[in-house]
Amino acid sequence: MKKITLTLMLYFTIASFFSQTVNDKKIDRINYLKNRRKKIDSLKKIDFLSKEYKYLNKNFSINIDSITFNKGVKDFKFISERINKYSDSLGVVLMIEMKDWNALRIAEYRITYQWKKIGYYIWESEENSKKLGENLGFTHPYRFYEYLYNESINSEFKLDLVEKLKKRLETKLNTAIKTNSYKEFFNLTFKESEQRKLAMELYYEKKGVKNHKH
Known part of the structure; x- marks a missing residue:
C-alpha cells in the first residue's frame, strides 16, 4: 500500500512539474508576442x-x-x-x-509600394492613380495610401472619391454599403477590385497554384 502511495505521489509530483513547465512556456510565449506587437507598433510610427x-x-x-x-x-x-x-x-x-x-x-x-496597388483601392489604372496622386502633391505612392487611410483627412477630393466609389461598389454588389471608417471602406474596395483579382489570378497561374482564394 505504501509503495502504491509513493508511486502516486511521484506521479502527481512529476505531472505537476510538467504542467507548471507548460504553463510557464505559455506565459513566456504570450509575453513574447505582446512585446513583439508593441515593438512593431512602435516601428510603424x-x-x-x-x-x-x-x-x-x-x-x-x-x-x-x-x-x-x-x-x-x-x-x-x-x-x-x-x-x-x-x-x-x-x-x-x-x-x-x-x-x-x-x-x-x-x-x-x-x-x-507601387502606384498599381493604389489603383486597387480607388479602382483606377496605374497611370491614372499616379496622375491623381501627383495632382495631390504625392511623389511616392505610399503617401497616397496614407492619405486614403488617414481618418482625420476629409478633403473635398477624398469625400468625392469615396462617394463615387461607394456608388460603384453598391452597383457591383447589388447592396447598400455602410462603413464606419476610411479603413473599413478602402479595405472593401481593395477586396472587391477586379484589377487586383485579375492580378492575383495571373500570379497564381504563373506559380502553378490552383483553387486559391483572393
Missing part, C-alpha cells in the same frame, strides 16, 4: 520614407560599395544566389542600416 539613410538617396537608389554590401549579405545570412533584383538588394541595405528584421520589412514594404 517611423516615417521610413523621409528617414535619412547612409546607403540610399532621396529616391531610394542604392549607393553602397561592394565590400560593405557583401559583408552585410554574410553577416545577416542572406542567400547571395537569391539577390537578383532591386528589392532583394534593398533588403540587404536596409538590414545593414537598421539591423532589425521587422524594421526592414516595414521600410521595404513602404519604399517599394
